[in-house]
Each structure stands twice: as C-alpha cells, then as structure tokens.
Amino acid sequence: MSDRIRPDSVRDAFHALWYDSQCWKETAWFGVPIQKNPFDLLQYQEVIAEQRPEFVIECGALHGGATLYFAHLLDLVGRGRVISIDVRDGWHEAVRRHPRVERLVGDSTSAEVLEIVDRLVPSSSRAFVLLDSDHTEAHVLRELRAYQRFVQVGDYLVVEDTNINGHPVLGDFGPGPYEAVDAFLRETADFVVDDGRERKLHFTFAPHGWLRRVARTPASRPVADLAARSRSMADEIERLNAEIRRLHEAMQAMQSTRGWRALEWIRRLRAAIGGLGGRGGG
Numbered sequence: 001m002s003d004r005i006r007p008d009s010v011r012d013a014f015h016a017l018w019y020d021s022q023c024w025k026e027t028a029w030f031g032v033p034i035q036k037n038p039f040d041l042l043q044y045q046e047v048i049a050e051q052r053p054e055f056v057i058e059c060g061a062l063h064g065g066a067t068l069y070f071a072h073l074l075d076l077v078g079r080g081r082v083i084s085i086d087v088r089d090g091w092h093e094a095v096r097r098h099p100r101v102e103r104l105v106g107d108s109t110s111a112e113v114l115e116i117v118d119r120l121v122p123s124s125s126r127a128f129v130l131l132d133s134d135h136t137e138a139h140v141l142r143e144l145r146a147y148q149r150f151v152q153v154g155d156y157l158v159v160e161d162t163n164i165n166g167h168p169v170l171g172d173f174g175p176g177p178y179e180a181v182d183a184f185l186r187e188t189a190d191f192v193v194d195d196g197r198e199r200k201l202h203f204t205f206a207p208h209g210w211l212r213r214v215a216r217t218p219a220s221r222p223v224a225d226l227a228a229r230s231r232s233m234a235d236e237i238e239r240l241n242a243e244i245r246r247l248h249e250a251m252q253a254m255q256s257t258r259g260w261r262a263l264e265w266i267r268r269l270r271a272a273i274g275g276l277g278g279r280g281g282g
C-alpha cells in the first residue's frame with residue numbers, strides 16, 4: 001500500500017462523492033432505476049451464487065431495480081423467488097411481469113405483511129434478507145426483530161445504508177440503520193457482523209450491516225410465528241367487534257324508524273287477537 005494513500009480517507013471520499021453526486025439516483029438495471037452501490041451488487045451476486053437461497057426478501061423496493069436484479073440472478077441459478085415489499089405500489093412494469101417476483105404492498109413490519117411472508121416462506125427454507133426501507137433506527141430495529149426469523153444459520157441479513165448518520169455520510173440524519181444494528185446485536189447473540197463481506201476496500205453502503213446468523217435460539221421461529229398468529233387473531237377479533245358494533249348501530253337505527261314501529265304495533269295487535277282467539281277456543 002502506498003504511503004501517500006490512507007484507505008480510510010479513500011473510503012470516506014468514495015462515500016461522500018457517491019452521495020454528493022447523487023449518481024445513485026441515475027443508475028438502472030435493465031431500464032429500472034436501482035439505488036445500489038455497484039460494489040454491493042457484486043457482493044450480492046457472490047452470495048446468491050454461493051448460497052442459492054430459495055428466497056430473497058427485500059424490504060423497500062422503490063421501482064424494483066434491485067428486485068429485478070435478484071430475479072435475474074435467480075434465473076441464472078435456476079431457482080428461488082424474490083419477495084419485494086414496499087409501502088408504495090411503484091414497481092416498474094418489467095418487475096411486475098417477472099415470474100419469480102412476489103410483490104407485497106404495505107409496511108414491512110405490519111402484521112398483515114409479516115403474515116403473508118410467513119405463509120410464503122416455509123420455516124426451514126434458506127433466505128437472503130435485505131433491509132432498505134425506512135431508515136430510522138426504530139423502524140430498522142423492528143424489521144431486524146421481525147425478519148431475522150427467515151434467516152438460517154450461515155445465511156445473511158443485510159442492513160443497508162448503515163453508512164448514514166456519519167458512518168461516514170449524512171452526519172445529521174439522526175439514529176438510523178447503523179444504530180439499529182448495534183441495538184439488535186445487544187439483544188441477540190444469534191448474529192454477528194461479517195466483516196469479510198466488507199473486504200472490497202470497504203466500499204459497501206452496508207458497513208457494519210452484513211449480519212450473518214451463527215446460531216438459532218431454538219424457540220426463535222416458533223415464538224415469532226406464535227407472535228404473528230396472536231397479532232393476526234387480535235386483529236381479527238378487533239375486526240369482528242367493529243362489525244358487531246356496526247350491526248348493533250344499524251339495528252338501533254332501524255328500530256327508531258316509523259316502519260319498524262308500525263310493524264311492532266301490528267305484531268302486538270296480532271298477538272292480542274291471537275290471545276283472544278285462544279281464550280275463545282278454549
């Protein structure tokens with residue numbers, strides 16, 4: 001290594017240049033905008049080729065450039081599906097048409113979305129998970145807690161844009177993905193940061209964000225499944241209660257109408273006449 005070049009300063013300059021130039025906004029994969037660092041794309045390709053996951057789960061799709069990138073890689077290895085999640089339905093037509101792509105619209109941490117992902121991904125299947133949606137610490141931490149269950153021992157969960165909030169760019173962003181990773185690693189020993197994946201001169205936009213599962217606490221998936229199920233049952237109970245309240249209000253409204261009162265009056269009259277007839281016949 002030359003004495004004149006300090007690797008850290010080159011790395012920081014690269015991050016700063018990439019962000020300042022905004023060229024990540026002008027990059028496309030087969031015509032679909034993709035907001036990825038090319039060094040990370042190369043790294044992702046290595047993971048797909050090595051691990052041949054059955055599922056790639058991507059939280060935060062935007063137009064789906066990365067979704068299409070992964071779908072094309074899975075075409076090459078000949079198996080797998082991409083589950084692409086976003087709050088907005090902004091997927092490019094080419095992504096919608098790709099047979100390996102499953103699109104889910106909604107908050108990545110909502111009970112509805114997680115229930116569908118739970119249904120799509122059998123508990124023993126191998127998945128590669130990427131978090132690239134809302135970059136606030138609270139949201140990323142919720143995603144980490146929820147999506148870790150889809151990752152098997154040896155597999156990866158990548159938290160993207162850990163470089164923001166001063167690591168080394170966008171120093172005033174506030175606590176974000178990097179801080180969420182730290183909080184998550186304080187909660188579990190099942191994951192470690194795999195620095196080996198940052199070896200390409202640290203030009204990754206997921207520094208400290210390449211998490212690899214090294215153990216699975218036995219109850220983590222069943223407990224997570226149970227939590228998802230109880231959340232969806234609570235939602236169902238709430239929905240039924242709302243329906244009962246609505247029916248009750250409709251019933252009360254109906255009982256206060258003139259027509260209803262007239263029917264009531266006829267019913268009582270009939271009962272009285274019937275009573276008279278009964279006495280007469282006896």
Ligand SMILES: C[S@@+](CC[C@H](N)C(=O)[O-])C[C@H]1O[C@@H](n2cnc3c(N)ncnc32)[C@H](O)[C@@H]1O
Binds near residue numbers: 139
């Ligand atoms: C940085 S962009 C994703 C870029 C994309 N992965 C790519 O490489 O081209 C972030 C996306 O996350 C989505 N998003 C924001 N909050 C979200 C949430 N709570 N759940 C799911 N998606 C969310 C946004 O709508 C936006 O499309």
